Amino acid sequence: xxxxxxxxxxxxxxxxxxxxxxxxxxxxxxxxxxxxxxxxxxxxxxxxxxxxxxxxxxxxxxxxxxxxxxxxxxxxxxxxxxxxxxxxxxxxxxxxxxxxxxxxxxxxxxxxxxxxxxxxxxxxxxxxxxxxxxxxxxxxxxxxxxxxxxxxxxxxxxxxxxxxxxxxxxxxxxxxxxxxxxxxxxxxxxxxxxxxxxx
Amino acid sequence: xxxxxxxxxxxxxxxxxxxxxxxxxxxxxxxxxxxxxxxxxxxxxxxxxxxxxxxxxxxxxxxxxxxxxxxxxxxxxxxxxxxxxxxxxxxxxxxxxxxxxxxxxxxxxxxxxxxxxxxxxxxxxxxxxxxxxxxxxxxxxxxxxxxxxxxxxxxxxxxxxxxxxxxxxxxxxxxxxxxxxxxxxxxxxxxxxxxxxxxxxxxxxxxxxxxxxxxxxxxxxxxxxxxxxxxxxxxxxxxxxxxxxxxxxxxxxxxxxxxxxxxxxxxxxxxxxxxxxxxxxxxxxxxxxxxxxxxxxxxxxxxxxxxxxxxxxxxxxxxxxxxxxxxxxxxxxxxxxxxxxxxx
Numbered sequence: 131x132x133x134x135x136x137x138x139x140x141x142x143x144x145x146x147x148x149x150x151x152x153x154x155x156x157x158x159x160x161x162x163x164x165x166x167x168x169x170x171x172x173x174x175x176x177x178x179x180x181x182x183x184x185x186x187x188x189x190x191x192x193x194x195x196x197x198x199x200x201x202x203x204x205x206x207x208x209x210x211x212x213x214x215x216x217x218x219x220x221x222x223x224x225x226x227x228x229x230x231x232x233x234x235x236x237x238x239x240x241x242x243x244x245x246x247x248x249x250x251x252x253x254x255x256x257x258x259x260x261x262x263x264x265x266x267x268x269x270x271x272x273x274x275x276x277x278x279x280x281x282x283x284x285x286x287x288x289x290x291x292x293x294x295x296x297x298x299x300x301x302x303x304x305x306x307x308x309x310x311x312x313x314x315x316x317x318x319x320x321x322x323x324x325x326x327x328x329x
Numbered sequence: 330x331x332x333x334x335x336x337x338x339x340x341x342x343x344x345x346x347x348x349x350x351x352x353x354x355x356x357x358x359x360x361x362x363x364x365x366x367x368x369x370x371x372x373x374x375x376x377x378x379x380x381x382x383x384x385x386x387x388x389x390x391x392x393x394x395x396x397x398x399x400x401x402x403x404x405x406x407x408x409x410x411x412x413x414x415x416x417x418x419x420x421x422x423x424x425x426x427x428x429x430x431x432x433x434x435x436x437x438x439x440x441x442x443x444x445x446x447x448x449x450x451x452x453x454x455x456x457x458x459x460x461x462x463x464x465x466x467x468x469x470x471x472x473x474x475x476x477x478x479x480x481x482x483x484x485x486x487x488x489x490x491x492x493x494x495x496x497x498x499x500x501x502x503x504x505x506x507x508x509x510x511x512x513x514x515x516x517x518x519x520x521x522x523x524x525x526x527x528x529x530x531x532x533x534x535x536x537x538x539x540x541x542x543x544x545x546x547x548x549x550x551x552x553x554x555x556x557x558x559x560x561x562x563x564x565x566x567x568x569x570x571x572x573x574x575x576x577x578x579x580x581x582x583x584x585x586x587x588x589x590x591x592x593x594x595x596x597x598x599x600x601x602x603x604x605x606x607x608x609x610x611x612x613x614x615x616x617x618x619x620x621x622x623x624x625x626x627x628x629x630x631x632x633x634x635x636x637x638x639x640x641x642x643x644x645x646x647x648x649x650x651x652x653x654x655x656x657x658x659x660x661x662x663x664x665x666x667x668x669x670x671x672x673x
Contacts, residue, residue: 133563134614164607171607172598174521184614255527288354 139191148274151196151294158192160288195272196297225311241307248316253299256306257282271301278302286324295321361529373667374479374487376409379513381522382493384592386512388636389626390490391419392644396652396659398451399645402485405444405453409502410492414457420447421639425456432478433471440478448641453484472498476505489576490621495522503589504534508669510590510623513608515601520608522593527618531562535580542576544569562587584617590665592658593625601625604637621665624658626651 140147144158165172165188167181246252257267258311268275280288281298289295296314303313377390387410394406408414408429417424425445431437442454479487489506491499503509511529513523538544551560551568560568562584570577593605602625609620629651635643646652 133617136563136567137614140616144613161610164603165611169607170517170520170604170617171611173517175524175611180615192516294612301464 134187137191139194142187142191143195145195146271148268150274150277151290151297154192154195158188162188162192175301193199196294197300246316247319248299248303248313249320250282250317252284253302253306253313253317256308257302260306267302269303270305271298273298273301284320284324286321292321292325370463371405371480371482371484371487373485373508373524374476374489374506375508375510376491376503377510377512378491378499378503379511379519379523379526381514381519384387384514384519385626386493387416387419387490388632389512389592390488390593390642391416391656392632392651393659393662394452394488395449395641395644396611396655397486397488397663398449398552399647400659403409403453403483404486404488405455405482405484406447406488406490407455407479409489410455410457413492415457416454416490418450418639419636420449420454420641422447422454425454428456429475432475438594440475440482442481450647466491469501472501472505476502478660488652492662495526497529497533500530500533503530504537508590508662508665510662511593511620512594513604514595515593515597515604520604523608524616527589527612527616528559528561531565531584531616531618532559532588534587535565538579538583542579543573544576544580547572554670561616563615566617585619586668588619588621590623590662591620592623596625597628617628623661624654626654626658 132218134142140149143154144151145157149157162185165184167178167185172181174183207326242252257264264275264278267273268278271278277289277298280286281295281302286295287328289298295325296318299314299317300310303310353514355483375393377386379386384664390518391406394404397404406416408416411429414428422445427442427443429439437443440455443455444450444462445456447454463635479489489502491502493499504528511526512521513519534543535548547569548560548565566577566581566584569580591605591608593601593608596602596604605622609622612618612620626649630650631643632651635641643649644651
């Protein structure tokens with residue numbers, strides 16, 4: 131048991147929970163070079179094996195945070211959310227028929243028709259019909275609220291690189307009980323279209 | 330260094346002696362320099378240590394003291410390198426007649442009698458013991474008596490220059506001061522000694538904790554089965570917490586309030602500039618210790634020449650690259666909150 135085995139990925143990278151993807155990336159790059167095996171600050175504080183292990187733990191923390199799957203932590207409103215029915219992905223409900231959001235009182239969360247293309251607006255409506263606030267979703271996915279907002283509004287210019295956007299969509303989709311890969315298939319096309327237009 | 334939010338309770342007790350430290354020092358918590366200290370007390374005591382000799386620790390202590398004087402503070406420098414005192418040389422002075430020995434051996438009634446003026450106006454010096462063995466190894470009570478007396482020096486800051494090594498005499502002064510500063514140079518030996526010093530200092534602090542918690546017994550139990558390395562602070566906390574949650578909480582608080590300061594001295598290359606932050610990051614993750622980084626000082630020929638010529642006037646000259654770096658370090662030092670009320 132080493133002291134750093136006790137640290138969660140955020141502590142490992144020295145970040146506040148919910149830091150942005152670019153901050154995660156910068157912290158990882160800084161630490162992995164500064165505290166690389168054989169570096170002066172690690173001299174004698176860790177033996178050779180520990181230094182390699184440490185490097186791997188940094189990498190693991192980085193990957194874990196970027197995949198949007200931080201370790202589980204009970205959200206404050208866990209009880210409310212568990213009482214909501216989880217939609218079946220096979221249930222065919224057209225996105226157009228999604229009822230207007232009315233917070234936690236929503237009783238009929240819609241599923242998504244197989245032919246439906248995912249986009250930011252759909253992600254928002256699906257979230258709302260599940261009675262999830264941006265705050266709650268942010269807490270569970272460990273993605274900043276402002277980033278989630280941009281994600282739903284498709285303000286791609288306010289979002290980081292593609293790999294991070296994909297991570298966000300996958301994390302949000304999983305949290306909403308959706309087919310994550312399908313969600314990205316649709317959302318990703320919109321991102322690609324935007325990126326192509328920008329070139 | 331201890332944080333102000335440290336809960337009230339028995340302060341760390343002596344190791345060798347049964348004597349309990351007295352009540353806390355006078356109300357003393359603001360971190361600024363604007364207000365002069367109340368008559369007969371000092372605002373903060375800063376101890377410079379850090380394991381290896383030859384890191385320029387004494388020079389950093391002297392020049393930082395001069396920088397604080399330049400900022401309008403009244404500073405007393407105390408040569409606590411018991412047995413190896415030499416601050417007078419750095420200040421271009423002859424060996425003063427009055428030294429710390431006189432206080433430790435009770436030839437002088439108060440420390441104030443021993444403060445001699447230096448060529449730097451506003452800076453006083455209490456010179457170290459010449460060679461008395463008994464002074465190099467004071468008993469714990471003598472150390473406590475000295476620390477109490479240091480608090481009553483009428484000044485804005487008292488700077489202690491400690492000896493090299495991790496002997497408990499050095500460690501005790503480091504821990505009893507408001508701030509313990511590690512001076513490290515960008516060399517493996519110095520880095521290694523700094524980490525060793527941190528471990529020794531935290532262990533010393535833990536041993537001084539309330540014996541009723543049984544922490545020493547728990548740690549002895551854990552350490553016994555032929556370990557290669559001594560436990561690092563975070564491991565001590567884990568080991569204790571596993572066996573006794575209450576003691577675990579106490580030692581965790583002890584670790585959280587253990588915040589040594591760090592200065593990187595004699596920086597030569599660009600790569601050295603990240604050493605300080607790197608050590609803080611490594612200590613946090615591998616020891617569970619949060620260091621406070623004050624900054625770095627470059628290796629400079631002019632400084633070396635000034636030392637060799639015993640010409641401290643150079644240190645006082647404002648606007649040199651050396652002075653600017655030093656000023657940045659001093660600025661961060663006086664920003665660090667002074668822990669209040671938990672000293673002998």
